[in-house]
Amino acid sequence: MMLMAVAAAMSIAGCSTTSGSGAGAEGYDGQGVVTGIDSDGAMTVGDPNEVQTYNGPESLREKNTIYFNFDSDQILDAYVGTMQSHAQFLRNNPDAKIVIEGHTDERGTPEYNIALGERRARSVARYMQNLGVDVGQLSIVSYGEEKPADPTHSEAAWSKNRRAVINY
Amino acid sequence: MFFRVVLGMVLAVASCGAMAALQIEITGGINQGQAIAVLPFEQPAEVKVDVAAVVDADLMRSGKFSPLPRSGMPTGMAKDEELLKADAEVAVTGRVYKEGGAYQVEYRIVALKGADRGKLLGHFKGAAPLDLMRQAAHRVSDRVYETLTGQKGCFRTRIAYILRRDGAPFPYQLMTADYDGYNETAVLKSTQPLMTPSWSPDGRRLVYVSFEGRRPAIFVHDIFTRQRTRLASYPGLNSSPSWSPDGSKIAMTLSKDGQPDIYYYDLGSKQLVRVTQNQAIDTEPTWSADSRSLYFTSERGGKAQIYRHDFATGKNERVTYQGKMNLSARSIPGSNAIIVITQQNGYRVARMDVDGSIYMLTTSSLDESPSVAPNGSMVIYATVYNGRKGLAIVSADGRFKANLPSSSGEISSPTWGPALDK
Numbered sequence: 001m002m003l004m005a006v007a008a009a010m011s012i013a014g015c016s017t018t019s020g021s022g023a024g025a026e027g028y029d030g031q032g033v034v035t036g037i038d039s040d041g042a043m044t045v046g047d048p049n050e051v052q053t054y055n056g057p058e059s060l061r062e063k064n065t066i067y068f069n070f071d072s073d074q075i076l077d078a079y080v081g082t083m084q085s086h087a088q089f090l091r092n093n094p095d096a097k098i099v100i101e102g103h104t105d106e107r108g109t110p111e112y113n114i115a116l117g118e119r120r121a122r123s124v125a126r127y128m129q130n131l132g133v134d135v136g137q138l139s140i141v142s143y144g145e146e147k148p149a150d151p152t153h154s155e156a157a158w159s160k161n162r163r164a165v166i167n168y
Numbered sequence: 169m170f171f172r173v174v175l176g177m178v179l180a181v182a183s184c185g186a187m188a189a190l191q192i193e194i195t196g197g198i199n200q201g202q203a204i205a206v207l208p209f210e211q212p213a214e215v216k217v218d219v220a221a222v223v224d225a226d227l228m229r230s231g232k233f234s235p236l237p238r239s240g241m242p243t244g245m246a247k248d249e250e251l252l253k254a255d256a257e258v259a260v261t262g263r264v265y266k267e268g269g270a271y272q273v274e275y276r277i278v279a280l281k282g283a284d285r286g287k288l289l290g291h292f293k294g295a296a297p298l299d300l301m302r303q304a305a306h307r308v309s310d311r312v313y314e315t316l317t318g319q320k321g322c323f324r325t326r327i328a329y330i331l332r333r334d335g336a337p338f339p340y341q342l343m344t345a346d347y348d349g350y351n352e353t354a355v356l357k358s359t360q361p362l363m364t365p366s367w368s369p370d371g372r373r374l375v376y377v378s379f380e381g382r383r384p385a386i387f388v389h390d391i392f393t394r395q396r397t398r399l400a401s402y403p404g405l406n407s408s409p410s411w412s413p414d415g416s417k418i419a420m421t422l423s424k425d426g427q428p429d430i431y432y433y434d435l436g437s438k439q440l441v442r443v444t445q446n447q448a449i450d451t452e453p454t455w456s457a458d459s460r461s462l463y464f465t466s467e468r469g470g471k472a473q474i475y476r477h478d479f480a481t482g483k484n485e486r487v488t489y490q491g492k493m494n495l496s497a498r499s500i501p502g503s504n505a506i507i508v509i510t511q512q513n514g515y516r517v518a519r520m521d522v523d524g525s526i527y528m529l530t531t532s533s534l535d536e537s538p539s540v541a542p543n544g545s546m547v548i549y550a551t552v553y554n555g556r557k558g559l560a561i562v563s564a565d566g567r568f569k570a571n572l573p574s575s576s577g578e579i580s581s582p583t584w585g586p587a588l589d590k
Contacts (some may be wrong), residue, residue: 002546030478032380032381033380036544037394038338038354038357040353040354041353041354042341042353042354042355042356042357043355043356043357043389043394043396044338044356044357044358045356045357045358045359045360045378046338046359046360047359048337048338048359048379050359075275095314099401106494106534106536106557107514107515108361108495108509108511108515109452109465109495109496109509109535109536109537110364110536110537110580110581111364111407111408111421111451111452111465111496112451112452112465112472112495112496114363114384114405114407114408114421114447115405115423115449115451116427116449117406117450118404118405118423129403137265141382141406142384142405143328143361143379143381143386144360144363146363146379147361151578152335152555152559153534153552153556154556155190
């Protein structure tokens with residue numbers, strides 16, 4: 001499971017709109033996603049106390065991200081080692097499954113970037129298959145430019161955001 | 169021709185919300201439109217909205233008018249001999265007054281130059297409740313705009329957009345607001361990304377992409393009843409929903425059959441129909457004004473360019489040839505031209521005329537998500553300005569530009585709602 005509930009203390013600036021738990025009715029949307037009504041009348045989806053954590057082998061924690069060149073889905077030589085490590089783990093642990101998230105920088109349009117992010121994630125998945133990983137252990141999702149690792153608007157940020165992230 | 173006039177329009181609305189303390193920064197081209205004098209309205213103290221200021225700003229943003237500074241102008245329903253002193257082609261003069269329990273907005277439009285000098289072009293009066301005085305002011309703008317251009321005004325429209333506030337409990341928020349950023353309302357707040365809102369033509373519903381299930385799905389959301397339905401959650405991409413202007417279909421991009429291709433969902437027959445089938449990326453479907461064809465972005469020719477699918481012939485034709493890459497086509501109602509994002513020294517909003525020539529409308533470098541006003545006069549888009557992503561408006565002729573910087577968070581994916589006759 002990719003998600004773990006932890007007590008996330010979040011500071012909310014000034015009088016910004018709040019707040020997940022507490023206000024209004026809560027329920028589920030039938031797909032296991034928490035829904036509610038915020039104090040300003042907006043519908044809410046998701047649990048703000050749920051945070052995404054890395055659930056893979058500890059030895060690969062620092063090696064779960066593969067970076068790409070601009071507008072490219074080609075796996076660079078620098079990341080072949082990373083791919084081989086994950087592939088080996090997956091071959092040795094046939095019950096383990098990974099989700100490959102594809103991400104892009106903000107240049108170009110959000111819709112085009114969603115497609116590009118998918119291509120990056122697929123590129124990683126294909127490479128894993130070539131390394132002998134069973135297709136049933138692999139799933140992909142593209143977030144395009146929507147979840148930047150670095151939210152600033154600079155070349156340095158863009159190079160950190162063009163990435164595929166492997167999680168278990 | 170680059171002005172940096174910062175209008176002191178810091179608005180004392182509620183102190184919460186992304187668009188609070190909205191500041192409209194005019195970045196170009198205010199002296200090229202028709203010179204118009206919008207005189208200060210005479211209005212009771214309890215009317216907090218400066219009606220003339222709203223009208224002034226609306227007309228300027230259309231790119232078709234250059235309002236004169238209002239300081240020193242007479243207030244209220246000025247007499248013609250006073251109006252004729254103004255160095256403008258047209259004057260608008262009016263007042264708000266209480267009659268019985270209701271407030272009345274009355275105004276006149278008078279020609280000041282040429283053969284029509286002194287001619288009354290329009291005289292209107294209408295009731296407006298106090299809490300809807302901003303809407304009433306936009307209605308004045310619509311009337312003035314239509315009287316002077318012959319085109320319908322669209323200053324009483326709503327926009328939708330996505331606000332991202334990193335660190336907030338629900339960082340991704342789907343918002344609606346008046347086209348100028350006022351009266352902001354949150355529709356949906358999520359822990360996961362929201363993308364690409366698109367309005368139904370009746371202005372009641374929004375279709376959008378939500379990642380709430382840790383994968384993309386397309387939802388239709390009634391903003392009045394808060395009821396929503398999941399329209400698409402296929403394996404792979406579910407992206408770029410776009411409601412047809414006739415209301416009958418929702419186009420989208422799906423990759424369930426391999427590479428991203430264009431589909432539409434027919435709301436009448438409840439059928440999903442595949443439109444393109446191609447090894448390259450096809451995405452960003454948007455409708456022509458008559459709902460008979462779809463523009464989309466495709467890499468079938470190498471780099472991304474705009475293509476058009478004609479439903480009558482079933483053929484796909486390439487539309488853009490100039491520029492390294494063209495993305496995000498939007499038809500301009502009442503015109504054969506389209507708006508695109510073109511890659512040339514960055515990504516910029518451009519207009520492609522029917523002869524294929526591309527006319528750059530902006531000089532920024534990270535423009536995306538253009539959306540055209542229902543009357544074709546203005547384009548709203550997202551861009552990075554002063555280190556933050558926010559909204560900006562450019563007139564479709566490129567004459568006028570303004571930024572609508574957000575006071576907190578990053579704003580993207582603006583989409584212009586329909587003009588509603590009320």
